[in-house]
Amino acid sequence: MYYVGLVSEYLKNYAKTRLTYRADFWIEVISDLMFQITNLIFIFVVFMHTPTLAGWTRDEMVFVYGYFMIPYGIFSCFFNMWGFSERYIVKGEMDRILTRPAHNLFQILLENVDPPSIIGSFVGAILMITAGSQLGIDFGALDILLLLIMIVGSVLIYFGIYTALTSISFYSDAPTGILPLVWNIQNYGRYPLTIYNRFIQVLLTWILPFAFVGIVPASRFLEDKGMEQMALLTPVVGIIAFTIGLTMWNVGVKRYRGAGS
Amino acid sequence: MRFLMMLAYRVNYYSGILIYTLNIGVYYFTWQAIYGSQETLAGFTVEQMTTYIAVSWMARAFYFNNLDQEISREIRDGSVAIQFIRPYNYILVKMMQGFGEGIFRLLLFMGPGMILACILFPVQLPTDPKLWLVFAWMLFMSFLINSQINIITGLTAFFIENNQGMMRLKRVIVDLFSGVIVPISFFPGWLITLNEWLPFQAITYLPSSVFTGRIPDGELLGVLAIQLIWFAVLIVPIMLLWRAARQRLFVQGG
Numbered sequence: 001m002y003y004v005g006l007v008s009e010y011l012k013n014y015a016k017t018r019l020t021y022r023a024d025f026w027i028e029v030i031s032d033l034m035f036q037i038t039n040l041i042f043i044f045v046v047f048m049h050t051p052t053l054a055g056w057t058r059d060e061m062v063f064v065y066g067y068f069m070i071p072y073g074i075f076s077c078f079f080n081m082w083g084f085s086e087r088y089i090v091k092g093e094m095d096r097i098l099t100r101p102a103h104n105l106f107q108i109l110l111e112n113v114d115p116p117s118i119i120g121s122f123v124g125a126i127l128m129i130t131a132g133s134q135l136g137i138d139f140g141a142l143d144i145l146l147l148l149i150m151i152v153g154s155v156l157i158y159f160g161i162y163t164a165l166t167s168i169s170f171y172s173d174a175p176t177g178i179l180p181l182v183w184n185i186q187n188y189g190r191y192p193l194t195i196y197n198r199f200i201q202v203l204l205t206w207i208l209p210f211a212f213v214g215i216v217p218a219s220r221f222l223e224d225k226g227m228e229q230m231a232l233l234t235p236v237v238g239i240i241a242f243t244i245g246l247t248m249w250n251v252g253v254k255r256y257r258g259a260g261s
Numbered sequence: 262m263r264f265l266m267m268l269a270y271r272v273n274y275y276s277g278i279l280i281y282t283l284n285i286g287v288y289y290f291t292w293q294a295i296y297g298s299q300e301t302l303a304g305f306t307v308e309q310m311t312t313y314i315a316v317s318w319m320a321r322a323f324y325f326n327n328l329d330q331e332i333s334r335e336i337r338d339g340s341v342a343i344q345f346i347r348p349y350n351y352i353l354v355k356m357m358q359g360f361g362e363g364i365f366r367l368l369l370f371m372g373p374g375m376i377l378a379c380i381l382f383p384v385q386l387p388t389d390p391k392l393w394l395v396f397a398w399m400l401f402m403s404f405l406i407n408s409q410i411n412i413i414t415g416l417t418a419f420f421i422e423n424n425q426g427m428m429r430l431k432r433v434i435v436d437l438f439s440g441v442i443v444p445i446s447f448f449p450g451w452l453i454t455l456n457e458w459l460p461f462q463a464i465t466y467l468p469s470s471v472f473t474g475r476i477p478d479g480e481l482l483g484v485l486a487i488q489l490i491w492f493a494v495l496i497v498p499i500m501l502l503w504r505a506a507r508q509r510l511f512v513q514g515g
Contacts, residue, residue, distance in 0.1 A: 027425060028425075030426060030430075034433040035433060038437050041443075042443055045443050045448060046291075046295050046447070048449065050295050052297075053295055178276065181276045184280045187284075188286075188287050191287070191291055191294075195290045196290050200290075
């Protein structure tokens with residue numbers, strides 16, 4: 001309950017600071033969407049030249065992309081720690097965070113919420129519904145429940161992976177280029193796994209489980225994709241990734257000694 | 262100077278090469294699947310496509326720069342005011358800085374990245390030395406045109422207080438219409454026609470097409486001319502923007 005109250009307080013604060021520059025909000029929304037549109041255009045252009053991609057039709061790919069956008073939007077709304085090392089460790093803002101009673105990671109996440117990103121999730125949902133109706137998929141109540149669980153699982157995977165990577169800044173003070181690297185690997189998760197070679201398949205499934213933020217859970221709702229069983233693992237993988245991330249974070253915070261002088 | 266600055270961040274450098282390789286990888290595998298059993302699509306064979314992707318991304322590694330971000334930052338924090346009273350041309354200086362960065366990127370990003378890409382993917386480089394020479398020149402022109410577009414976007418900060426959106430929009434448009442993501446010949450007809458009237462194809466599509474041997478010798482001069490014309494044409498808006506900016510400089514928070 002205490003945490004729920006905090007969320008609303010932080011959001012109110014966010015609204016106050018952002019309303020000064022009203023236009024910025026929409027600029028951010030639109031430019032966020034532009035990146036997604038590029039990927040959609042890629043899908044559409046490609047399917048003008050080929051009926052299927054490794055056995056997937058255009059509508060199926062759009063459906064998968066729609067799913068991909070939902071957890072991604074939620075994740076990027078609540079996770080904006082790309083400058084964590086610089087802001088909190090080098091400048092020592094972590095000291096301020098640690099003196100407060102709420103969990104430190106929770107505070108940092110809320111300080112950096114980015115509500116415009118969540119619009120992407122809605123666009124993703126619309127894409128899923130449109131492509132889904134083209135494909136003749138009807139969602140029963142049970143499917144929707146399953147979908148929600150999958151989305152939570154995928155969001156947890158994102159959180160787990162990026163929390164773990166961000167917490168590296170507690171262990172080493174060199175600026176790491178690993179975050180953008182992993183961010184780019186994430187793009188591999190949108191396409192059917194079978195197009196990659198064995199090494200990438202294993203990497204995407206078991207090491208950096210980005211297969212579970214797009215193609216795998218989405219295939220649960222499509223027919224004959226051979227991943228229906230694997231899709232059910234999404235929440236499990238999510239919980240595992242999240243636990244690893246949070247543990248690395250908590251251990252890392254204990255090592256934090258404050259900045260310099 | 263810029264060269265040394267970039268050398269200081271070595272970790273970023275290694276991950277930069279890997280990121281470009283990863284990007285080549287995702288498109289390589291996707292295109293392989295798209296071709297499936299088909300021999301050619303939109304005039305590209307599978308082999309040409311692989312080479313095209315690798316060359317285009319690595320060319321991007323060279324010509325890419327953040328001049329737009331830098332210029333608009335200097336405009337917003339007001340340091341551009343000092344540039345006005347200095348006895349040199351601000352835009353030329355920016356261009357040279359960008360070129361310094363470009364040389365760095367060429368030697369340490371594009372070179373090693375290309376070698377890595379050739380090892381990992383079946384890239385076929387042309388054997389004709391003339392093509393290499395022409396490509397090198399076209400790449401230089403790509404850099405100029407891309408930097409000009411960046412400068413134009415950056416200068417809009419004089420007129421729009423927050424041009425973040427403009428800059429992102431520009432980035433998406435350049436990536437999409439320059440042909441890095443999809444070769445232009447894959448677009449529907451009306452988009453191809455539209456692109457013939459836009460400068461973006463001169464950045465990636467034309468040089469990479471030449472390098473993959475898709476342009477017959479007879480048309481080579483025409484392609485070179487397109488780049489030159491765009492370079493000349495783009496000088497005009499830069500001059501106009503710069504002149505107009507002097508008239509109405511107001512510094513935020515100044």
